[in-house]
Amino acid sequence: MPDSTLVGLHHEEEHHPELLHHFADAQQQRDSASLGMWIFLSTEVMFFGGLFCAYLIYRRWYFGDFGAASKSISAALGATNTAVLICSSLTVVLAVWAAQTARRRLLIGSLVITMLLGLTFLGIKGIEYKEKFEEHHVPGASFSFDHVPIPGHPDQYANPRHAEIFFSLYFIMTGLHALHMIIGLGIFAWLLIMAWKGRFTPAYHTPIEIGGLYWHFVDIVWIYLFPLLYLIDRHP
Amino acid sequence: MSMATTTLQPVERENYLNKEYGALSWLFTTDHKRIALLYLMSITLFFFIGGFFALLIRLELLTPAGDLVQADTYNKLFTMHGMVMVFFFLIPSIPAVLGNFLVPMMIGAKDLAFPRVNLLSWYLYIIGGLMMLHCMLTGGVDTGWTFYTPFSTAFTNTKIVEAGLAIFVAGFSSILTGLNFVVTIHRMRAPGMTWSRLPLFIWAHYATSIIQILGTPVIAITIVLVAVERTLHLGIFDPKLGGDPLLFQHLFWFYSHPAVYIMILPSMGVVTEIIACFARKRIFGYSFVAFSSIAIAVFGFLVWAHHMFVAGISIYAALVFSLLSYAVAVPSAIKVFNWTATLYKGSIHYDAPMLYAFGFIGLFTVGGLTGLFLAALGIDVHVTDTYFVIAHFHYIMVGGALMGYLGGLHFWWPKISGRLYPESWARLAALIVFLGFNLTFFPQFILGYLGMPRRYFQYPQEFQVLNVLSTAGATVLGVGYLLPMMYFLWSMRYGKPAPDNPWNAAGLEWKTTSPPTTFNFEEEPIVTWEAYNYDELDAPRKEGVPIAR
Numbered sequence: 003m004p005d006s007t008l009v010g011l012h013h014e015e016e017h018h019p020e021l022l023h024h025f026a027d028a029q030q031q032r033d034s035a036s037l038g039m040w041i042f043l044s045t046e047v048m049f050f051g052g053l054f055c056a057y058l059i060y061r062r063w064y065f066g067d068f069g070a071a072s073k074s075i076s077a078a079l080g081a082t083n084t085a086v087l088i089c090s091s092l093t094v095v096l097a098v099w100a101a102q103t104a105r106r107r108l109l110i111g112s113l114v115i116t117m118l119l120g121l122t123f124l125g126i127k128g129i130e131y132k133e134k135f136e137e138h139h140v141p142g143a144s145f146s147f148d149h150v151p152i153p154g155h156p157d158q159y160a161n162p163r164h165a166e167i168f169f170s171l172y173f174i175m176t177g178l179h180a181l182h183m184i185i186g187l188g189i190f191a192w193l194l195i196m197a198w199k200g201r202f203t204p205a206y207h208t209p210i211e212i213g214g215l216y217w218h219f220v221d222i223v224w225i226y227l228f229p230l231l232y233l234i235d236r237h238p
Numbered sequence: 239m240s241m242a243t244t245t246l247q248p249v250e251r252e253n254y255l256n257k258e259y260g261a262l263s264w265l266f267t268t269d270h271k272r273i274a275l276l277y278l279m280s281i282t283l284f285f286f287i288g289g290f291f292a293l294l295i296r297l298e299l300l301t302p303a304g305d306l307v308q309a310d311t312y313n314k315l316f317t318m319h320g321m322v323m324v325f326f327f328l329i330p331s332i333p334a335v336l337g338n339f340l341v342p343m344m345i346g347a348k349d350l351a352f353p354r355v356n357l358l359s360w361y362l363y364i365i366g367g368l369m370m371l372h373c374m375l376t377g378g379v380d381t382g383w384t385f386y387t388p389f390s391t392a393f394t395n396t397k398i399v400e401a402g403l404a405i406f407v408a409g410f411s412s413i414l415t416g417l418n419f420v421v422t423i424h425r426m427r428a429p430g431m432t433w434s435r436l437p438l439f440i441w442a443h444y445a446t447s448i449i450q451i452l453g454t455p456v457i458a459i460t461i462v463l464v465a466v467e468r469t470l471h472l473g474i475f476d477p478k479l480g481g482d483p484l485l486f487q488h489l490f491w492f493y494s495h496p497a498v499y500i501m502i503l504p505s506m507g508v509v510t511e512i513i514a515c516f517a518r519k520r521i522f523g524y525s526f527v528a529f530s531s532i533a534i535a536v537f538g539f540l541v542w543a544h545h546m547f548v549a550g551i552s553i554y555a556a557l558v559f560s561l562l563s564y565a566v567a568v569p570s571a572i573k574v575f576n577w578t579a580t581l582y583k584g585s586i587h588y589d590a591p592m593l594y595a596f597g598f599i600g601l602f603t604v605g606g607l608t609g610l611f612l613a614a615l616g617i618d619v620h621v622t623d624t625y626f627v628i629a630h631f632h633y634i635m636v637g638g639a640l641m642g643y644l645g646g647l648h649f650w651w652p653k654i655s656g657r658l659y660p661e662s663w664a665r666l667a668a669l670i671v672f673l674g675f676n677l678t679f680f681p682q683f684i685l686g687y688l689g690m691p692r693r694y695f696q697y698p699q700e701f702q703v704l705n706v707l708s709t710a711g712a713t714v715l716g717v718g719y720l721l722p723m724m725y726f727l728w729s730m731r732y733g734k735p736a737p738d739n740p741w742n743a744a745g746l747e748w749k750t751t752s753p754p755t756t757f758n759f760e761e762e763p764i765v766t767w768e769a770y771n772y773d774e775l776d777a778p779r780k781e782g783v784p785i786a787r
Contacts, residue, residue: 024348024426024757034351034425041417045455052459052489056474059485141472163473163480170472174463 020206032208039212043219046182050223053175057230060167066152067164069235073153074139075172079130080232083123087221090119094214097193101207106200109210113194116217120187127180134169141170153235172231179227182220189213253656253753268353269756274339275654276360277330282723284326284367287374291319293716296678296709304696312695313380314396320383322374325405326367328639329412329497332504333419333450334363336646337443339654341419343747343754344437346428346763351421359414366408373400382693384494385461387475387486391468398468402461409454409461412500416450419443428746430765437745437769438527442507445531449496449503449538457493460486487549491542499538501635502602503531505642506573509595512649513577514770515743516592517584521770523576530569537566547618556615563613570606574599585776589741590664594645597672601637605630608683623693626686629679637675644671644722651726652740656753657733663725671718677711744770 018028025031061068097112099105138146147162147169193213196202202210250256254271264272294315298306307315338356342349350356373379379401381390390398423436423444463474464486473479475486514521521527543551543559551559577599586592608630611617621627651659681704686692690701697705739748750759767774 022353024351024353026762030425034421037424038352038355038417038421041420041451045413045417045451047455048452049455049459052456052463052492055489056463056485059482063482064480142470161480167473167480170466170474174466178462 018206020201028205032211035208035212036215039215043215046219046223050175050178053171053178054226054230057171057175060164060171061230061234064161064164064167066155066158067160068168069153070150070160071139071147071165071168071172072231072234073236074137074147074150075232076130076133077232077236079126080228083126084224084228086119086123086126087224090116090123091218091221093119094217098207098210098214101197101202101210102204104204106197109197109202110194113190113197117187117190117194120183120190124180124183127176131173134173139169141166141173145169175227175231179220179223182223186213186217186220189216250656251751252755253751254756255656255753257756266357268349268357270338270342270350270353270356271654271754271756271758273356273360274335277334277338277363280360280364280367281327281330281335284322285719287371288319288322288327289716289719291315291322292712295319296712298695299697299705300709302697302699302702302705307695309695310380313382313693314378316693317379317382318374321379321401321405322370323635324383324497325408326363326370328501328635329408330363330415331501331639331643332508332646333443333446333500334359334411334415336508336643336650337419337446337504338415340650340747341422341440341443342426343750343758344440344745345423345426345431346746346759346765347422347426348757348759350418351426352418355414356418359411359418362407362411362414366404366406366411369400369404369407373397373404384490385464385486386490387464387467387483388477388481391464392471392476392478399465402465406458406461409458412450413454416447416454419447420451423447428763428765431746432765434525434528435765435767435769436528437507438510438521438524438531439504439507441528442503442510442531445535446500446503448532448535449500452539453493453496453500456489457497460489460493463489484546484549484551487546488543491545492539495542495545496535496538498631498634499534501639502642503534505598505639505646506531506602508642508646508649509577509598510573511743511745512591512595512645513580514772515649515741516587516589516595517581518587518772518776519580519584519770520768520772521576522579522582523572524769526572527576530572533569534566537562537569541566541613544613544618547615548622560613560615564610567606567610570602574603574606588665590659590661590668591645591649593665593668593672594641594648597668597675598638598641598645601633601641601672601675605633605637608633621686623691624686625682625690625692628692629682629686632679632682637679641671641675644668647722647726649741650747651729652736653747653752653754655726655730655733656736657729658736658740659722659729659733660725663721667718667721667725670714670721674711674714674716674718678708678715679711681705681707681711742775744772744775 021028021031025034093112093116097109097116100109100112134140138144145162145166147160147165150160150165152158152160190213193209196209254269264276267273267276294307295312298304298312298315300306304312338350377397379394379396379398381394381396381398385398385402423440427436466472467474467476467481473481475481475483477483510521510527541559541563543555544563547556547560608626612621612627612630648659648664651657685701685704685708688701690697736752738750738752740752741748746759746763746765747754749763
């Protein structure tokens with residue numbers, strides 16, 4: 003095979019320890035990974051899309067009940083969490099930039115802060131869940147939402163059954179979001195170890211980029227969840 | 239065309255099958271061709287499990303009385319038949335076996351873009367499959383494969399959650415396959431392999447992958463909601479608790495209608511390859527056939543509520559969904575007409591793959607046209623939930639998807655196994671499948687039109703003749719499915735070694751060895767020709783032959 007030496011040379015030229023055998027060059031590998039993550043995120047959009055669809059239908063059906071139920075959640079905790087996540091998106095972008103420009107300490111610092119912000123988010127979420135549990139707002143046998151007036155209609159009480167649907171959706175949506183957050187923390191822990199070992203260089207930092215894409219997606223889901231679940235009936 | 243034969247080679251060239259031996263070399267392989275074979279073995283197992291349920295259903299329906307099994311058992315039989323066949327056989331069938339094997343080779347790539355994800359998808363399929371097997375062995379599910387609420391969430395005491403999670407996990411496997419194909423087709427094409435030179439098999443798989451990517455997550459979240467509602471007694475889909483059962487049906491069919499196109503589109507891709515090869519012609523209207531696949535994928539997402547015409551949706555919604563359902567017929571008809579136009583004045587060879595392709599065109603046309611009956615608001619009311627519906631979707635899923643799968647398996651078997659299958663047995667099996675299929679399912683159109691409802695284990699005396707015909711057909715069909723399995727296995731040991739291109743077919747997969755090496759090609763191919771250049775392939779042969787006018 004006279005061509006095999008040529009092929010070998012070609013590969014040596016472009017060789018990078020992270021380049022997998024079936025890609026022609028690093029550019030193709032990077033593009034594939036990035037496209038793969040975008041497509042994966044589109045599946046996530048459809049996954050959450052089913053929930054948003056359910057939410058919109060019941061919000062329209064049980065308008066006042068949803069308002070009353072939404073008002074019982076702490077908007078302050080939700081707003082804090084929104085701020086926490088937006089900050090974490092900033093640190094993710096910093097991490098990507100640090101990897102591109104070979105700033106290893108900044109990279110490690112940004113990854114650590116991102117994870118700390120993620121943990122803060124989950125902690126605040128835990129406090130919120132605890133409040134709901136104590137108020138018997140967790141759907142199930144001990145659920146109660148009696149004699150809660152509908153906002154704007156002080157003479158009407160919300161239907162507990164319908165409020166229960168709100169809380170069902172609230173727990174499923176925020177619960178799945180939190181699960182994605184936990185998976186994100188796992189991914190970032192792995193990125194941190196890789197960064198610690200100095201595996202990322204300006205020539206190879208695809209995992210940071212696609213891990214960052216995932217993190218941003220989880221943030222964006224929250225950006226939609228926050229107003230729909232916390233802010234729908236907060237007018238003075 | 240008779241199959242070309244070569245003399246037995248004493249020393250086999252190194253290929254993907256003999257490069258490594260041992261169970262671990264298979265279980266940890268990232269070679270798309272080996273993963274395709276892993277899928278082939280696993281889905282064949284589930285095909286025969288699903289077929290076993292079908293056999294019991296047909297035996298029960300041999301007599302009008304419910305005498306073979308109890309009513310509850312019968313409910314479980316048709317449910318498990320549907321779930322196994324849909325989620326564990328038809329959805330992965332062509333994409334995960336033939337697609338996995340061929341997509342990288344047809345575009346001149348060494349592997350799929352994400353080989354490890356590809357292996358992960360097989361493991362997810364196996365985990366889902368084992369969960370489904372466990373669910374079956376410990377009692378099964380009796381809701382029908384559609385899981386309709388609130389029966390599934392508040393009433394039945396069968397294993398809904400376990401079956402749902404099995405499908406959830408298998409769904410992930412399907413998503414990962416689709417994701418891998420899209421990235422591979424976008425990023426891994428060999429130099430010169432432009433979009434307009436792609437085999438139409440690739441276009442069909444691209445369209446399929448779009449549906450897998452965008453549809454499957456919706457069934458996943460639906461299953462999550464059903465499981466949570468059932469476990470925690472929530473009221474998301476339960477009208478007694480303020481929920482909306484129609485919402486469940488919308489979410490369910492948003493995936494499950496496009497899922498039909500996950501089954502049929504790859505089959506259309508297979509048939510396109512076969513027809514071009516055995517008519518020795520370029521496919522008529524390449525770009526129309528290519529974009530009709532995309533159109534089917536897009537329209538397929540807009541027609542789901544035609545499953546709900548009698549469920550209580552608004553008449554205006556029903557009108558729109560009926561109209562859109564008719565729209566799907568346009569790209570489907572484009573394909574059928576273009577295949578027919580390709581055959582016109584072709585040099586047609588009646589080898590086994592072509593027999594399956596012919597079978598596909600006929601059965602798909604019947605299935606598609608009866609789909610139009612069902613999309614018509616008036617007729618649908620009459621035949622909803624009757625055997626007419628059963629016959630219709632079996633013509634698409636079995637007559638269409640399965641014929642394409644078998645045709646493709648025969649067509650590419652020399653490439654996959656490196657051996658030739660026995661051609662005369664294969665032609666016989668193709669005929670048996672075609673006759674058995676029609677005998678099984680055509681009577682069901684009549685039964686349904688006369689009013690026999692689906693999912694009943696007893697029926698009035700007057701329906702017996704047609705039911706006996708159907709059961710007789712099912713046994714013939716069963717023979718037709720067992721035959722290929724036997725001679726494929728036989729050929730792996732005793733078949734003649736296959737030359738690299740036994741059909742003299744176009745396409746990059748035929749330009750490498752049979753079976754291919756691990757990285758598919760000795761050198762990276764550079765494509766300078768259009769797809770289906772059969773006129774160029776056959777040109778030397780035609781010289782000196784007078785052109786008949």
